[in-house]
Amino acid sequence: MYFTHTFRAFRHRDYFIFWCGLFLGHTGTLVQTTAQGWLIFQLTDSPFYLGLEGFCLGLPRVLFSALGGAVVDRTDRKTIFVITQSAFLLMALFLGVMNHLGTIRVWHLLMVSALTGFFVSFEQPVRQSILHHLVPRSDLPNAVTLYQMVFNGSMLFGPSIGGLLIPWIDTQGCFFVATGGNLIVLLTIFMIRIPSLPAAQSRKSLTRDMMEGLNLAWNTPLFLTLFTVLGIVTFCTKPYTQFMPVFARDILAVGAPGLGLLLMAPGAGAILGGLTLASIRRFPKPHRLLFFSCRGFWLVHRSLRRVAPPVSVAIVFVYRRRISDHFSFRDRNPAANLYR
Amino acid sequence: MSLFGLINRGLGPMGSFPFGLIATVIGAPWTVAACGFLTVASVAYVVIYRSQLRDAKAVGEA
Numbered sequence: 001m002y003f004t005h006t007f008r009a010f011r012h013r014d015y016f017i018f019w020c021g022l023f024l025g026h027t028g029t030l031v032q033t034t035a036q037g038w039l040i041f042q043l044t045d046s047p048f049y050l051g052l053e054g055f056c057l058g059l060p061r062v063l064f065s066a067l068g069g070a071v072v073d074r075t076d077r078k079t080i081f082v083i084t085q086s087a088f089l090l091m092a093l094f095l096g097v098m099n100h101l102g103t104i105r106v107w108h109l110l111m112v113s114a115l116t117g118f119f120v121s122f123e124q125p126v127r128q129s130i131l132h133h134l135v136p137r138s139d140l141p142n143a144v145t146l147y148q149m150v151f152n153g154s155m156l157f158g159p160s161i162g163g164l165l166i167p168w169i170d171t172q173g174c175f176f177v178a179t180g181g182n183l184i185v186l187l188t189i190f191m192i193r194i195p196s197l198p199a200a201q202s203r204k205s206l207t208r209d210m211m212e213g214l215n216l217a218w219n220t221p222l223f224l225t226l227f228t229v230l231g232i233v234t235f236c237t238k239p240y241t242q243f244m245p246v247f248a249r250d251i252l253a254v255g256a257p258g259l260g261l262l263l264m265a266p267g268a269g270a271i272l273g274g275l276t277l278a279s280i281r282r283f284p285k286p287h288r289l290l291f292f293s294c295r296g297f298w299l300v301h302r303s304l305r306r307v308a309p310p311v312s313v314a315i316v317f318v319y320r321r322r323i324s325d326h327f328s329f330r331d332r333n334p335a336a337n338l339y340r
Numbered sequence: 341m342s343l344f345g346l347i348n349r350g351l352g353p354m355g356s357f358p359f360g361l362i363a364t365v366i367g368a369p370w371t372v373a374a375c376g377f378l379t380v381a382s383v384a385y386v387v388i389y390r391s392q393l394r395d396a397k398a399v400g401e402a
Contacts, residue, residue, distance in 0.1 A: 046364060047363035048363065051359055051361065054357075054360075055353050055357040058352060231351050232378070232386075234352045239356040240372045240375055246363075
């Protein structure tokens with residue numbers, strides 16, 4: 001009864017197929033991401049290239065996300081989804097083949113990251129847009145929650161599977177696994193019915209929307225403070241995942257499986273943080289949340305670091321992610337919706 | 341929401357580049373430590389010196 005209620009959006013065939021495809025596809029993508037980081041570090045021995053890879057992936061997303069949203073509003077969504085998934089599939093296949101032939105260079109990996117960032121700018125809005133048409137309105141909140149589980153869940157499984165696979169089938173095998181994941185997503189899109197959108201209605205441009213947001217944030221002290229905190233936290237905490245191959249190989253000497261564990265930890269943290277926030281009946285003051293989170297972080301680090309260093313580090317990162325989750329309200333409603 | 345999305349998605353990768361450069365000079369562990377210190381210090385500063393966060397009420401709270 002409980003599960004029927006919790007997973008009620010799965011009653012809708014198209015949504016269920018779409019969800020399964022996304023879960024497998026995203027898990028495959030994270031297997032690829034883990035292998036990419038590991039391979040870049042093997043090829044260059046330089047944390048700079050790891051940072052550069054994150055930059056190459058993220059910059060196109062910033063530059064093209066507005067364009068992606070606008071294009072999705074005006075073009076056939078199935079076509080965009082097929083094009084973007086095919087691009088992901090071909091890129092993973094390209095990396096696998098180049099790696100297998102032994103001709104892969106770091107610029108190949110950086111180029112694939114940049115192209116992935118570009119295509120994600122289009123794939124993300126179209127994916128979200130499709131989701132809204134697969135379930136009736138009454139089941140939409142449940143569908144959105146389960147949709148978030150795709151990302152939190154695959155963050156838990158993807159990197160750990162990637163880390164375990166690297167010693168077994170090497171990074172090239174991971175790229176082929178990702179190719180398979182993308183192929184599954186591509187197949188699922190042909191198994192579901194996606195209604196066409198009506199012609200683009202007049203709506204505000206994203207630039208105008210953004211300017212209004214900036215204006216509001218600048219003139220509302222609470223928003224300005226919240227966005228400042230969010231900006232600092234995001235700028236300083238997100239890059240650490242890029243350096244995980246350095247920790248796994250050179251500092252903790254736990255190899256690729258350890259890398260998987262380290263990259264899995266933030267996923268577990270996100271789930272823990274999300275469940276914690278969801279179970280809070282009365283939302284605490286943000287500054288109290290800060291000190292509570294820091295105390296938990298410090299206690300776990302103190303108690304475990306001497307017993308099992310790699311586990312300790314992993315768990316510290318679980319809590320670290322959880323803390324940043326609390327602050328940035330990542331994957332949740334923005335703080336502006338929670339506080340006034 | 342757009343601004344939130346831009347900050348959330350955009351600033352993280354922007355940080356990868358400068359922190360990657362710093363990591364080549366001082367090493368990844370110290371870079372991550374510096375990231376952590378910067379985060380806690382700046383958030384503590386905002387929380388302590390900006391009263392808006394202390395005075396904020398959750399939606400639905402009286």
